[in-house]
Amino acid sequence: MKRKVGVLGPEGTFSEKAARRLMLDSDICYFTDFDEVIAAVERSDLDIGVVPLENSLEGSVGQTLDALLSRDVQIVGEMNLEVRHCLLGRGSPEDVKVILSHPQALAQCRGYLKRRFSGAEQRTTGSTSHAARLAQEFPEMAAIADAEAGERYGLAIIDRNVQDSDENVTRFAVVGRSTPKPTGFDKTSLAIYLERAEAGALWEVLGEFAVRKINLTKIESRPSKMGLGDYYFFIDLEGHVTDPPVEEALARIRKRAAVTKVLGSYPRTASP
Amino acid sequence: MKRKVGVLGPEGTFSEKAARRLMLDSDICYFTDFDEVIAAVERSDLDIGVVPLENSLEGSVGQTLDALLSRDVQIVGEMNLEVRHCLLGRGSPEDVKVILSHPQALAQCRGYLKRRFSGAEQRTTGSTSHAARLAQEFPEMAAIADAEAGERYGLAIIDRNVQDSDENVTRFAVVGRSTPKPTGFDKTSLAIYLERAEAGALWEVLGEFAVRKINLTKIESRPSKMGLGDYYFFIDLEGHVTDPPVEEALARIRKRAAVTKVLGSYPRTASP
CATH class of the missing domain: 3.30.70.260 (ACT domain)
Known part of the structure; x- marks a missing residue:
C-alpha cells in the first residue's frame, strides 16, 4: 500500500516538490495550511506530512513551529530545497496590477517587488500554487511561485529568480509519529x-x-x-x-x- | 521650532499613535515603510523617527532591524504600546469578501480570521491605516486596524479585540542620530x-x-x-x-x- 503524504495545496506547492523528491511512491493529499497537515498526522489520517520549518531569508515558519510544539508528532526527517521564485502571469509586466502569493514568498521577494512593482497591490494567498491558480483567471494579476506551478496553471514567466537573494533555501521537516533509530549521523x-x-x-x-x-x-x-x-x-x-x-x-x-x-x-x- | 517626527503613514497608524504619546509638540511626517523613516533620519530630513521593533505575538519586525543594522542611526528611546485590533468596515460581517491589513496585523489575528472569515481573501497593505482608507471605498472590504483609524476613515467596528491574544504589545523604537547620556536606568x-x-x-x-x-x-x-x-x-x-x-x-x-x-x-x- 502506498504511503499517504500530506502537504500544503493545491497542486504545485514547494512542499509538494519537497515531498516528491523524498518519496516517489506515495499518495499526496493536499491541505489548506501547515497546522492541518500536522494535525492529520497526529490523528493518523496521514502516514507522513511534509512542512516547511525555516527559510534562509525569512527564518522560522511560525505556524509549523507552533503546531510541532502543541501537537503529539515527531520530526522523522529533514530536507533542504533551493527556492527559486518566478513572477508568473498571463499578460505583460505593464498589465500587472495585483501580485499574489503566500506571505513567506512575498517577504522573500520584498526588495524586487518594491523596485519593480511599487504601485501594484499585494494579496496573500494560502500557498504559492493557490496564487498561480488565481492568476490563471485574471490577466491583471501575477503570482509569485515556482516555475513548475506556472506550467501547471498555464502561466508565462514574466521574471525569473525574483527572490531577494540566491541563497534562498527552505528546510522542510518530514513529520511522523515515532522516533527513527539512530544512524550515527x-x-x-x-x-x-x-x-x-x-x-x-x-x-x-x-x-x-x-x-x-x-x-x-x-x-x-x-x-x-x-x-x-x-x-x-x-x-x-x-x-x-x-x-x-x-x-x-x-x-x-x-x-x-x-x-x-x-x-x-x-x-x-x-x-x- | 517643532521637531519633525517620521512615522509609517497614512494618518492613523499605530506608529503615529506611539509617536503622539511620546511627544505632543511635533510635526508628523508620513512615509510608506519603516526603512524610509529610518533613511530620512539618517540623512537628517527628520529629527526623529518612530518605528516598531518587535511585537509580543509575532516577534521582531524584520524591516526595522535590517534598517537599524545597515544605516547610521541610533535608537534613542523606546515605548511599549498595547495593540488592540478591530475589524472595521462599511457593511455587515456577511458582506465581507476581502480583509485588508499590514502583514504583521494579519499575522496577529491569524486565528480569528481562520475561525470567522476562512472564506475571505486576505490582502496586504502598507499599513493598517492604509487598509482602513481602502475599506472606506469598497463595501465588500474590511480592514484590521486601530479603532481610531476606523473613526478617522468613517468605518463601523464589526468586531473588537480580534488579535489572537490580549497580550499583544508592540515595542517601538525612537530613532535619532546621537547617543543619549546615561540616566542610571x-x-x-x-x-x-x-x-x-x-x-x-x-x-x-x-x-x-x-x-x-x-x-x-x-x-x-x-x-x-x-x-x-x-x-x-x-x-x-x-x-x-x-x-x-x-x-x-x-x-x-x-x-x-x-x-x-x-x-x-x-x-x-x-x-x-
Whole structure:
C-alpha cells in the first residue's frame, strides 16, 4: 500500500516538490495550511506530512513551529530545497496590477517587488500554487511561485529568480509519529522555554551542550506569546536523543527549563 | 521650532499613535515603510523617527532591524504600546469578501480570521491605516486596524479585540542620530554576528554578560540571509554603553564576534 503524504495545496506547492523528491511512491493529499497537515498526522489520517520549518531569508515558519510544539508528532526527517521564485502571469509586466502569493514568498521577494512593482497591490494567498491558480483567471494579476506551478496553471514567466537573494533555501521537516533509530549521523530538534526572570538561564542551557562538545546547528528564538521578551528557543543539535551525551545534557536542562520538548531525532540531511 | 517626527503613514497608524504619546509638540511626517523613516533620519530630513521593533505575538519586525543594522542611526528611546485590533468596515460581517491589513496585523489575528472569515481573501497593505482608507471605498472590504483609524476613515467596528491574544504589545523604537547620556536606568541594544562554524560562540558571548551580572531583557535571532542556520543575534541589556561592566563585556565580545554593532543606548521605559 502506498504511503499517504500530506502537504500544503493545491497542486504545485514547494512542499509538494519537497515531498516528491523524498518519496516517489506515495499518495499526496493536499491541505489548506501547515497546522492541518500536522494535525492529520497526529490523528493518523496521514502516514507522513511534509512542512516547511525555516527559510534562509525569512527564518522560522511560525505556524509549523507552533503546531510541532502543541501537537503529539515527531520530526522523522529533514530536507533542504533551493527556492527559486518566478513572477508568473498571463499578460505583460505593464498589465500587472495585483501580485499574489503566500506571505513567506512575498517577504522573500520584498526588495524586487518594491523596485519593480511599487504601485501594484499585494494579496496573500494560502500557498504559492493557490496564487498561480488565481492568476490563471485574471490577466491583471501575477503570482509569485515556482516555475513548475506556472506550467501547471498555464502561466508565462514574466521574471525569473525574483527572490531577494540566491541563497534562498527552505528546510522542510518530514513529520511522523515515532522516533527513527539512530544512524550515527542524526540531528535532534528541541523547544525550550525558560522563565523570563532568569537572565543567565539560556547561557547555562547552552553550556550543557558546550561542555559535552555537542554541536548546535540552529538556535532561534520565537515569541512565547505570553509577553514581550518572553521566548521559546528552538535548538537543533548534532546527535540522537539516545546518545549518552545528549541524554545527559537533556536531563540537566529539564531541571533548569520550564519546558523541554524533543520535537524529533532523525537522520541528518547531507545537503547544504 | 517643532521637531519633525517620521512615522509609517497614512494618518492613523499605530506608529503615529506611539509617536503622539511620546511627544505632543511635533510635526508628523508620513512615509510608506519603516526603512524610509529610518533613511530620512539618517540623512537628517527628520529629527526623529518612530518605528516598531518587535511585537509580543509575532516577534521582531524584520524591516526595522535590517534598517537599524545597515544605516547610521541610533535608537534613542523606546515605548511599549498595547495593540488592540478591530475589524472595521462599511457593511455587515456577511458582506465581507476581502480583509485588508499590514502583514504583521494579519499575522496577529491569524486565528480569528481562520475561525470567522476562512472564506475571505486576505490582502496586504502598507499599513493598517492604509487598509482602513481602502475599506472606506469598497463595501465588500474590511480592514484590521486601530479603532481610531476606523473613526478617522468613517468605518463601523464589526468586531473588537480580534488579535489572537490580549497580550499583544508592540515595542517601538525612537530613532535619532546621537547617543543619549546615561540616566542610571538605561538599556542598550546590540546586533552580534558570529561565524556559523563556531558552535560555542553564542555561549561564550552570553557568558561575558552573565559573569558581569548584566541582565539581558531580549535575545532574538534573525537570519543573516547568508544561509540556513546563520544568524544575527539581537540582544538588549540593562545598562548604558558607557557603564564600565558593559564597556568591558563589549570589548571582549568584539574580539570574538565578526560583527558587534551598538544599535543604541537609551533610557528604559518603565511600562510593561
